[in-house]
Amino acid sequence: MALNYMRALQKVAKSRLATCSAVTSSRGYATGALPEAVEPAVWRNPAAVLHGVNDLRFEDVPMPDRLQDEYVRIEMKAVGICGSDVHYWKKGRIADFVVTGPMVIGHESAGTVVELGPNVTNLKVGDRVAVEPGVPCWHNKASREGRYNLCPDIRFFATPPHHGSLAQYIDHPAAFCFPLAPNLTHEEGAMAEPLSVGVHACRRAGVSPGKNVAIIGAGPIGLITLLAAKAYGADTIAVTDVKEDNLSLADTLGANVALLQQPHATTAQVAEALRTALPPFGPDIIIDCAGFESTMQTAVQACVPGGKVVLVGMGQNEMKLPMASASCKEVDLLGSFRYANTYALCLKLMESRKVDVMPLITHRFGFSSDEVTVAFDTASRASETGAIKVMFNMN
The missing domain is CATH 3.40.50.720 (NAD(P)-binding Rossmann-like Domain)
Structure with a gap:
């Protein structure tokens, strides 16, 4: 009920944004578009949270009341399951990366911008975006030379201790969100990650x-x-x-x-x-x-x-x-470790149809407690299920 109410408020805000000339506030709403008293203060945010080996739960995770500078809030629309997600679920670790506390899983993702933080100029509410999951610190030699995938302090979705993207909403730097061309789906946006x-x-x-x-x-x-x-x-x-x-x-x-x-x-x-x-x-x-x-x-x-x-x-x-x-x-x-400076190219390759990733998506699920469990089981038994890429369609 709270989630439906919140979405209704968002739709009203977006509609008024399109017709009024008011200045956009730090929450992405037009000033005066909604009375402050009815602006949604609590975001219900269901997510797939890994607590330990074979312990994946569907539960709410808190969202900040205000966005950081140059961040956007994204309503997730498509999230794929990677082999590393399955490995964390089954083993609790990959090499030196060990799950030591609750962690939202998932890093192959795309969604729609629903809120803008201060000083965001490259995106607007309603933009569909592919989300690059790794954000470097920018202070080390690798980052300064453009090889930010090698940043030792990179914050990468669903790599302990950093939360991932298999949630209703995430906050992410606008610089690492890439608009989707009209002919690209959210699923293709999520596939920009493995293509990278x-x-x-x-x-x-x-x-x-x-x-x-x-x-x-x-x-x-x-x-x-x-x-x-x-x-x-x-x-x-x-x-x-x-x-x-x-x-x-x-x-x-x-x-x-x-x-x-x-x-x-x-x-x-x-x-x-x-x-x-x-x-x-x-x-x-x-x-x-x-x-x-x-x-x-x-x-x-x-x-x-x-x-x-x-x-x-x-x-x-x-x-x-x-x-x-x-x-x-x-x-x-x-x-070859992850990637750097690839997302714009990958989206162009898919937009031009030089690359068609859709045949790789073999299984699709919605986003609920039961479906999360079944989806991860399907991905983990790929030799039996024939799964290549398992994809969540969030709503």
């Missing part, structure tokens, strides 16, 4: 026309990296995985070769298969979206002399690699 991972990996690798590219792993990130590599003009792209269904989707998305890896194949055998699949010499670039010792060993063996291997997947923290071989072949081993 693929675009960043392709940038790190130098994917371009004339290059043969191999992608190891046909999960959500591997498939979206395939789309990014195609957009960057790679000549030939091979994708390998152990799941036939995922490879079928890779084939549909435009992979030139979809290579099924046999369960007991050695790294040398898989490497030889990749070299054969990408004649005449093999892959110039290998992007490992699985991130295991065996997959990285395969990548080093398969890569052409002078080629590049980019590690995106984080399946294993420590691994042994044939470094002598990598040195003799002068193979560049590159890490």
Whole structure:
């Protein structure tokens, strides 16, 4: 009841904003549009809150009464489930990032601006936006050089201890909210996040026309990296995985070769298969979206002399690699962590239809206690459910 009342007030405010010439206040309402006494002072904000391993609850979280300078309040419309969200739910940690207290989950998101904080000039109430989840501190060397994804103090949605975006409302810096073109949906806005991972990996690798590219792993990130590599003009792209269904989707998305890896194949055998699949010499670039010792060993063996291997997947923290071989072949081993300065490009790629992410969304759910539980279970059992990208449509 309170939520409906609040939305009604918002609609009145927006209508009056469109017709009056009053100055906008710090809450995003026109001064005089609503009596102060009836302005909503409490925002009911249901969210998916992770309390610990296998302990995901649907509960209200508090919202500040006033927005910070240069922040906006966003009503979420679409939020995707990432493998990292599932991992935090099932394991309570990823590497050194440990869930130690209640944390709102989710970081692939898009919504509609419902309120403006002071000094916001690039957005207005009603704008549909994709939300970039990582906000750096801007004071360290990496941030100043434009590689803000490497900021050690970055505040990234749903990375402990920072809350995520699977909530009815979030507050976020306006500079990290990107307007959606009229032909883009909120779901596509949410998919700008995983697409950014693929675009960043392709940038790190130098994917371009004339290059043969191999992608190891046909999960959500591997498939979206395939789309990014195609957009960057790679000549030939091979994708390998152990799941036939995922490879079928890779084939549909435009992979030139979809290579099924046999369960007991050695790294040398898989490497030889990749070299054969990408004649005449093999892959110039290998992007490992699985991130295991065996997959990285395969990548080093398969890569052409002078080629590049980019590690995106984080399946294993420590691994042994044939470094002598990598040195003799002068193979560049590159890490790829999240992304920086990608959102505008990703939205343009989708707006122009050079990239179509919609086939990756296999399951959709609403936003309620029961649906949150079922959605995360569906994503966690992808081998049984066939899930690639599970998406919440918030309302």
